[in-house]
Ligand code: SF4
C-alpha cells in the first residue's frame with residue numbers, strides 16, 4: 001500500500017495515497033463538519049460532489065480554501081481545520097445555504113433530526129444576515145413520498161442512492177444555478193417516474 005505523510009492541526013500522520021483530507025482527519029480524531037458528503041462504507045460508495053463547502057480547510061501554499069471531502073492528501077501537505085479564516089468561511093457558507101431555506105423548523109417534520117439544523121446549532125447561527133430570492137418550487141406528492149424541493153440543499157445524496165445503490169435511476173440533477181433541482185427526468189412527478197418507493201432517497205436526505 002502506497003502511503004503519504006501530512007500534517008493536520010500540527011499532528012503528523014500517514015494515510016493511504018488517495019485518502020481525502022476529510023477521511024484522513026477522521027483517522028486522526030479531528031472532526032470536520034460536512035453536509036453534502038455521504039459514504040456507505042460497506043459498499044465503498046461515496047457521494048462527494050464538493051458542492052456545499054461546509055467542510056472547507058486551509059491548505060498551506062494554496063490561496064483558496066479547499067473542500068476537505070473532495071481534496072486528496074498529498075505528501076508533505078500542511079492542513080489547518082480550525083483557523084479563524086476557516087471557521088468564518090464555514091459560517092458564511094451555512095448562512096448562505098440557510099438564506100434560501102424556509103424558516104419553518106417549528107412545523108417541519110425533520111426538526112430534531114435535521115443535519116442542517118444541527119450544523120446551525122453547532123456553528124451558533126441564529127440569524128441570517130443575507131436576504132435574497134427564495135425558491136418556490138412546486139411540491140410533488142406521490143402515494144408515499146412528498147418532495148418539498150424548497151427544502152432541498154442540492155447535496156445530491158438521493159441521486160447517488162437511487163442511481164448507484166438502488167440502480168433505479170429515477171432521479172438526476174437538472175437545470176442550473178438557482179433553478180437547479182434533483183428530480184425525475186423532464187421534471188415529471190415521482191408517480192410517473194420509474195420510482196419503486198423504496199424510500200432510500202428519503203433515508204439519506206440530510
Ligand atoms: S424511493 Fe424512488 S426515487 Fe427514491 S431511491 Fe427509491 S426508487 Fe429512487
Ligand code: SF4
Nearest residue numbers: 152153155156158205
Ligand atoms: S432532496 Fe436530495 S439533493 Fe435535496 S437535500 Fe435531500 S438528498 Fe439532498
Ligand code: FES
Nearest residue numbers: 035050052053069
Ligand atoms: S461536505 Fe465537502 S463540499 Fe459538502
